[in-house]
Amino acid sequence: MIHSLQKGGNLSLTKTAPDCNEIIVAIKWLKKTHDETEFDIDASAFMLAENGKIRNDEDFIFYNQPKSIDNAIELINSQEPNVQFFKINLSRIALEIAKISLVLTLHEAKKRQQNFGMLDSIVVKILNATNKEELSNYILADIEIETALILAELYRYKGEWKLKAIGQGYINGLDVLAKNYGVNIDSPHQETKPAPPKKPTVVKYTEIIAPTIEKFKTKAKRAKHENLNESGTRILIDYVIQGILGYKIEHIKTEQRLPKRQLRVDYLLSLNEKNVMVVEAKQIGATLNEKHISQATSYAYFFAVDFALLTNGVEWKLYYVIPKKFKKYEYHLVFSINLLEFNDKIAEKLFSISRFGIAENSLAIIKAKMTSLNTIDEIILSDEVIEKISSLMNNKNEKCQITSDEIRDAIVMNILK
Numbered sequence: 001m002i003h004s005l006q007k008g009g010n011l012s013l014t015k016t017a018p019d020c021n022e023i024i025v026a027i028k029w030l031k032k033t034h035d036e037t038e039f040d041i042d043a044s045a046f047m048l049a050e051n052g053k054i055r056n057d058e059d060f061i062f063y064n065q066p067k068s069i070d071n072a073i074e075l076i077n078s079q080e081p082n083v084q085f086f087k088i089n090l091s092r093i094a095l096e097i098a099k100i101s102l103v104l105t106l107h108e109a110k111k112r113q114q115n116f117g118m119l120d121s122i123v124v125k126i127l128n129a130t131n132k133e134e135l136s137n138y139i140l141a142d143i144e145i146e147t148a149l150i151l152a153e154l155y156r157y158k159g160e161w162k163l164k165a166i167g168q169g170y171i172n173g174l175d176v177l178a179k180n181y182g183v184n185i186d187s188p189h190q191e192t193k194p195a196p197p198k199k200p201t202v203v204k205y206t207e208i209i210a211p212t213i214e215k216f217k218t219k220a221k222r223a224k225h226e227n228l229n230e231s232g233t234r235i236l237i238d239y240v241i242q243g244i245l246g247y248k249i250e251h252i253k254t255e256q257r258l259p260k261r262q263l264r265v266d267y268l269l270s271l272n273e274k275n276v277m278v279v280e281a282k283q284i285g286a287t288l289n290e291k292h293i294s295q296a297t298s299y300a301y302f303f304a305v306d307f308a309l310l311t312n313g314v315e316w317k318l319y320y321v322i323p324k325k326f327k328k329y330e331y332h333l334v335f336s337i338n339l340l341e342f343n344d345k346i347a348e349k350l351f352s353i354s355r356f357g358i359a360e361n362s363l364a365i366i367k368a369k370m371t372s373l374n375t376i377d378e379i380i381l382s383d384e385v386i387e388k389i390s391s392l393m394n395n396k397n398e399k400c401q402i403t404s405d406e407i408r409d410a411i412v413m414n415i416l417k
Helices: 173-180 201-226 230-244 290-302 344-353 355-359 362-373 376-380 383-396 404-414
Strands: 003-005 010-012 022-031 041-048 073-076 083-089 099-106 119-128 134-140 148-157 160-170 252-257 264-271 274-281 307-311 315-323 329-338
Touching: 003 010, 022 099, 041 073, 041 083, 041 173, 099 173, 119 148, 134 148, 134 160, 148 173, 160 173, 160 355, 201 230, 201 344, 201 355, 230 264, 230 274, 264 355, 274 290, 290 307, 290 315, 290 329, 315 362, 329 344, 329 362, 344 355, 344 362, 355 362, 383 404
Parallel strands: 003 134, 274 307
Antiparallel strands: 010 160, 022 083, 022 119, 041 099, 073 083, 099 148, 119 134, 148 160, 252 264, 264 274, 307 315, 315 329
């Protein structure tokens, strides 16, 4: 029996084929009808420890290093066009390896102006290496602007080898993906293919969404002129969430009821089966006030997510929500943007809350920054800073000497009040 998986689904290979120690993973990409485009596509495998990182560079299996040092994984050159194979001996994989990530990347995607959305589909098949029996397959068709894909993962679970269909995309090719796994992709012995100068991911994102932003501006101006109600504004917000921030239908839950309450949040965004952000929508033209902020941030608290996005379609405000021990929570504004004033700085903020930015740990970076900024009072009032201010002020005014305590009191009363 062949097990067909959907994105997010998994299968126990150990139970499906108990006597199978060696498998073949066939990765085939299908071009659209009558498309003569030449794609330079590479399959790679990362042997990952419990921490999600490779132990050393030899755990990265790719075109210049097609076999693992223990001969457990081999990337096999195929005579068949548009397909690559991995032969994987599960019994040889070291015990400290918890997971094998199978990846597909487009070489020189930016230079060639290509992405995986130009393909018709990608098919992953798992076969018993001994008798070539097909055990499982997985078809990935809903691909958009990604240039690197985590197709599937083989992982250990309670003594079993399991397969999970992933389908997670990245827009910056192999570079970011490999670095997330602990590979120094710029090392000379790893990357011998000629590569164009690397540009920051956010620059690529900005270039990609620019046409969509212009269409959004036209829609938003018309919506403001017609003074659309909240329901009508939702159509505009849907356009931003999907067309600009890159979330797909399966990532978006609407009208989700709050736990143990009669209230419902407008949008709940989830990635990899984890809730990452709530979005509260208001009518276009509405002034986003304290009541709206309290509503959005309370929804984030009750859904146990760190971020709340409040919007009237044009203005977008991101809040970081922190549960507290002696009160429910507090919140801090991360940024406030107006999409009608789109520029590179706004693009960077949009990227941080997009599906692609979150895949590169953007929300974790925001949390770290906000945590650090929340200690600014302590830093300003530290002896080191107070002494520096005292020295500067007393050097400029020799007629009177200001003490450290006087400076500290002045900061508390006039700046930190």
